[in-house]
Amino acid sequence: MTYATMPLYNYNLTQKVSFTKTINANRAMSDYEKTLKRLQPINFYDEFATANALALRDGVYYSFIYDNGENGLFFHALDP
Numbered sequence: 001m002t003y004a005t006m007p008l009y010n011y012n013l014t015q016k017v018s019f020t021k022t023i024n025a026n027r028a029m030s031d032y033e034k035t036l037k038r039l040q041p042i043n044f045y046d047e048f049a050t051a052n053a054l055a056l057r058d059g060v061y062y063s064f065i066y067d068n069g070e071n072g073l074f075f076h077a078l079d080p
Contacts, residue, residue, distance in 0.1 A: 007052070009044040038073075047075050 015032060017023055054077055055061040062078040 007048070009048045011039070011044065013039070042073065050077070051075065 013032070013035060015028060017028070051061045051063065058080045060080045062080060063075040064078060065073055065075055067073040
């Protein structure tokens with residue numbers, strides 16, 4: 001299988017920091033871990049494949065994100 005033309009929807013998480021201030025390493029790692037735990041249950045491949053299909057069909061994609069806290073979240077497509 002070739003991945004050259006298939007979007008994989010991988011993400012890269014980068015923390016924004018100011019290089020003019022000192023960084024609290026413990027807090028930075030804690031925030032990073034919380035963010036990763038929030039992103040983990042999202043099925044990016046299915047969600048964004050659906051979003052791309054709807055955007056190609058309708059010309060635009062609007063959605064609302066239902067957030068259930070630690071139980072995860074999902075994207076609800078809206079009528080364009």
